[in-house]
Amino acid sequence: xxxxxxxxxxxxxxxxxxxxxxxxxxxxxxxxxxxxxxxxxxxxxxxxxxxxxxxxxxxxxxxxxxxxxxxxxxxxxxxxxxxxxxxxxxxxxxxxxxxxxxxxxxxxxxxxxxxxxxxxxxxxxxxxxxxxxxxxxxxxxxxxxxxxxxxxxxxxxxxxxxxxxxxxxxxxxxxxxxxxxxxxxxxxxxxxxxxxxxxxxxxxxxxxxxxxxxxxxx
Amino acid sequence: xxxxxxxxxxxxxxxxxxxxxxxxxxxxxxxxxxxxxxxxxxxxxxxxxxxxxxxxxxxxxxxxxxxxxxxxxxxxxxxxxxxxxxxxxxxxxxxxxxxxxxxxxxxxxxxxxxxxxxxxxxxxxxxxxxxxxxxxxxxxxxxxxxxxxxxxxxxxxxxxxxxxxxxxxxxxxxxxxxxxxxxxxxxxxxxxxxxxxxxxxxxxxxxxxxxxxxxxxxxxxxxxxxxxxxxxxxxxxxxxxxxxxxxxxxx
Numbered sequence: 001x002x003x004x005x006x007x008x009x010x011x012x013x014x015x016x017x018x019x020x021x022x023x024x025x026x027x028x029x030x031x032x033x034x035x036x037x038x039x040x041x042x043x044x045x046x047x048x049x050x051x052x053x054x055x056x057x058x059x060x061x062x063x064x065x066x067x068x069x070x071x072x073x074x075x076x077x078x079x080x081x082x083x084x085x086x087x088x089x090x091x092x093x094x095x096x097x098x099x100x101x102x103x104x105x106x107x108x109x110x111x112x113x114x115x116x117x118x119x120x121x122x123x124x125x126x127x128x129x130x131x132x133x134x135x136x137x138x139x140x141x142x143x144x145x146x147x148x149x150x151x152x153x154x155x156x157x158x159x160x161x162x163x164x165x166x167x168x169x170x171x172x173x174x175x176x177x178x179x180x181x182x183x184x185x186x187x188x189x190x191x192x193x194x195x196x197x198x199x200x201x202x203x204x205x206x207x208x209x210x211x212x213x214x215x216x217x218x
Numbered sequence: 219x220x221x222x223x224x225x226x227x228x229x230x231x232x233x234x235x236x237x238x239x240x241x242x243x244x245x246x247x248x249x250x251x252x253x254x255x256x257x258x259x260x261x262x263x264x265x266x267x268x269x270x271x272x273x274x275x276x277x278x279x280x281x282x283x284x285x286x287x288x289x290x291x292x293x294x295x296x297x298x299x300x301x302x303x304x305x306x307x308x309x310x311x312x313x314x315x316x317x318x319x320x321x322x323x324x325x326x327x328x329x330x331x332x333x334x335x336x337x338x339x340x341x342x343x344x345x346x347x348x349x350x351x352x353x354x355x356x357x358x359x360x361x362x363x364x365x366x367x368x369x370x371x372x373x374x375x376x377x378x379x380x381x382x383x384x385x386x387x388x389x390x391x392x393x394x395x396x397x398x399x400x401x402x403x404x405x406x407x408x409x410x411x412x413x414x415x416x417x418x419x420x421x422x423x424x425x426x427x428x429x430x431x432x433x434x435x436x437x438x439x440x441x442x443x444x445x446x447x448x449x450x451x452x453x454x455x456x457x458x459x460x461x462x463x464x465x466x467x468x469x
Contacts, residue, residue: 013414017423018456021449085419086380086426093383100312100382103289109379109428178427179453180446187429187442 020082025179027079028171034072035168039201042144043208049141049215056139069134073127080123087116107191115170118163125160145215154213161205169198221248223299225261226307227269231318241307242266254294254308255283258320270319278436281371284311285320291373293436311376324372328391335392335415339405358401365398365444367437374431374441386420390431390441393422397444400451409455417452425449 041059045052059065088094101109132147133139147153173194176182182190223246230239244261255276262269274280276295283294286309288302299306314322331337374390381387396416399405416422425445432442 013410015417015456015459017419017421018413018417018453019460021423022453022457086424088383096383097379100379103286103309103312104377104430105289106377106428106430106433108433109430112379112426112428174427177429177442178425178446178449180443180450183446184432184440184442 020085024079024082024085025175027075027082029175030075031072031079032168032172032175034075035164039204041139043204045141045144045215046204046208046211049145052141052144056141060138065134065137065139069130073130073134076123076126076130080119083119087119111170111173115167115174118167121159121163122167125156126164129156129160141212141215145212148209148212149215154209157209161209162202165198165201165205169194169201172197221304222246223248223257224305225257226305227261227320228309229269229319230316231270232316233318248299252299254285254287254297254299254306257299258294258308270317270321272317272321279369281324281369284322284324284371284373284376284436285309286311286376291376291434293371293373296436311372313375313378313381314372322372324370327372327375328370331388331392332395335388335396337392337395337399339399339402340407340411341404342406352404354403358403362398362401365394365401365439368394368439369437371436373434373436377430377434379428379430380424380426384420384424387424388416388421390425390435390445392416393425393448394439394441394444397448400448409451410459413452413455416448417456422448422452 041052041055044055056065059068088097097113101113136143148157173182173191176190177187225244225246226241227244228239229237229242231237244265246257246260253276255273258269258271258273262271271285271294272282273295274282276283278293278296281293284291285294286292287294287297288307291311294308308320310316310320310322311324314324314327317323368391370391372391375381378387378389381389393416396412399407400412418424422445427445429442431445432440435441
């Protein structure tokens with residue numbers, strides 16, 4: 001009988017692990033770049049609501065919001081599925097990594113734990129955020145401000161913002177050291193740069209949230 | 219004035235059904251240049267002869283005395299007590315099978331892993347014991363030696379988050395070992411052969427990049443750089459064959 005998959009009985013060499021690792025890194029890198037661009041759009045309200053409206057209009061007119069938005073949502077989902085291969089799901093594995101992190105008191109190991117926890121927060125809250133924004137296009141400074149001033153979304157974004165920035169910052173650092181772009185000699189310096197970078201982004205994010213919360217809606 | 223050191227040492231004998239895992243406390247006066255290796259021997263000689271721990275060379279060459287020192291895997295013989303606080307907690311290395319107290323069986327783990335990654339020179343050349351040894355460029359020999367310095371102490375494996383979660387992960391040790399053979403022109407394995415050994419989720423793609431291996435390695439082998447290079451190499455070898463149809467067994 002032909003057509004029997006002999007790989008069940010004899011393990012065949014497979015390239016899958018390599019492809020999945022590439023995809024995990026590339027979707028992550030894509031989302032990092034997106035988040036930086038996202039920050040430029042949203043933080044532009046600090047210059048003036050008109051600047052933000054103009055940038056938002058550009059995304060609208062070029063259909064980047066209508067097409068790119070859902071694509072970002074799909075990339076987020078794909079990145080979650082790819083990266084979840086590394087996240088412990090059984091209680092035995094979760095216990096092992098938790099005890100290990102507590103024993104080792106090693107910054108990069110703790111950063112990974114933070115990365116895994118913020119990933120779950122972003123999966124849920126990020127999806128809600130994407131849905132809310134994309135089902136209520138166009139994006140305008142007034143609409144964003146009204147949402148924040150409702151109170152619920154203020155708390156929502158105060159949680160989501162640091163989670164995203166931490167995840168993006170740690171993820172960026174992790175990609176650079178994992179793929180050997182940052183070498184042993186550059187690791188300490190890059191780590192410090194990444195901490196400052198993340199801190200600055202959280203700060204800009206907070207200023208932006210305050211700006212939205214205090215923006216007079218005409 | 220010398221310090222009074224307080225040692226909290228893990229005690230458990232898996233061979234003894236009455237033994238219960240616990241820690242024992244020992245007090246010891248600090249002497250100049252005291253290493254944990256000397257301290258443990260003193261405790262065993264003067265306080266408790268039943269204390270189990272491994273050592274052989276006392277100079278960071280044999281890799282026997284790896285243990286968890288205040289939470290960090292390291293070599294007892296290479297650790298001076300003056301680098302540590304007054305209270306020192308010693309635990310056996312995780313991941314490896316416990317022999318008793320601070321002694322673990324790293325040998326079986328390394329034997330299994332070395333077999334898994336085929337950690338030897340693969341060559342079809344017949345060995346001629348009378349021939350003059352083949353020559354090698356000095357830079358290349360040095361590059362190989364840099365990775366060859368591993369003493370199989372197990373600290374990188376014990377410090378690895380992935381290895382602690384998943385039994386089948388081969389760890390930084392094995393990835394460094396393969397990187398060493400990839401440099402060696404005497405090993406005739408093709409890049410696809412190497413890929414089959416480490417291009418998996420149990421190999422280099424299972425590494426999550428926590429870099430504790432890099433931070434604890436007592437030999438300071440450049441594990442971060444080697445893991446990065448290997449991930450890139452294996453990643454590109456994987457991509458090379460993306461359009462090649464998969465070889466299938468004839469059925």
